[in-house]
Structures are given as C-alpha cells and as structure tokens.
Amino acid sequence: MTASSGVTSAPECLEKFAQLKMSKSLKYILFKLNDTRTQIVVDKTSENPDYDEFLDNLPGDGCKWAVYDFHYTLEDGSQRNKLCFFSWSPDNAPIRAKMVHASSKDALRRSLDGIGVEIQGTDPTEVAYETVLDRVKRFSR
Numbered sequence: 001m002t003a004s005s006g007v008t009s010a011p012e013c014l015e016k017f018a019q020l021k022m023s024k025s026l027k028y029i030l031f032k033l034n035d036t037r038t039q040i041v042v043d044k045t046s047e048n049p050d051y052d053e054f055l056d057n058l059p060g061d062g063c064k065w066a067v068y069d070f071h072y073t074l075e076d077g078s079q080r081n082k083l084c085f086f087s088w089s090p091d092n093a094p095i096r097a098k099m100v101h102a103s104s105k106d107a108l109r110r111s112l113d114g115i116g117v118e119i120q121g122t123d124p125t126e127v128a129y130e131t132v133l134d135r136v137k138r139f140s141r
Contacts, residue, residue, distance in 0.1 A: 082116035
C-alpha cells in the first residue's frame, strides 16, 4: 500500500507483524523510514516483554511506528492482551520528519490487520504504561 507521501511499506513489515501475532514470543516491532524516505522498514524486533525497554527504543528526537503486544489484567483477574499500534512523533523531532511520518502512517497502519488500539505519542506521558493501560482497558469492555 502506498501512502499519500508516496512511501510504501516493505514486505518484511507484514512478515514480522504476522510473526508477532502468531508466535507469542515476539513482543514488539519498531518501524522506521529508510534513509531515502521511500519505504517503511523494520527497525527492530524484541522478545523482551519489558515495557520500559520498549519505551527506551523510542527516540527523543526522531519518529517511529511500533506494534506492541500489550498484556494486562482486568479487575476480575482475567488476563488479556491487545495489539497496540504506536505512532511516535516527539515534539522536538525535525518538522520535515514529522510531516513525512504523519503522511506515511497509513501505508503501514492499514496493512496491519488485528490492531486493537492506536496510540499517538508526542511526549513520554502519552505512551507511559498507565496511560496506555487506561486506553486499552476502555476498549476491553
């Protein structure tokens, strides 16, 4: 799929997403634009469920997308998980990078079937564990 920016999503993005959905060992995928800003590629994958590690991989001055397999417990004790799509575009990222990032998101997002929640993040409070947990629980009812 091609975004309004002309950017396409690399086939490996869908392959890794399918692996995340099926394997249950992969916990998150980070995506980025390639150096020529023509294609979205996989930047990193991890089997570590540590949410803080995931957040540490979101750059303070650059844009990324991510899918995180978010596990949580409801008040009744039942275990749940939701696939969360993150669009990370911090306030201090270069304006041009933020514009290309925003106009390219749909090329990736529309190809990822099964996303439960979308999270837009421009600062750490918007992607903090408790913030995401509140958002995810709203979609669990």
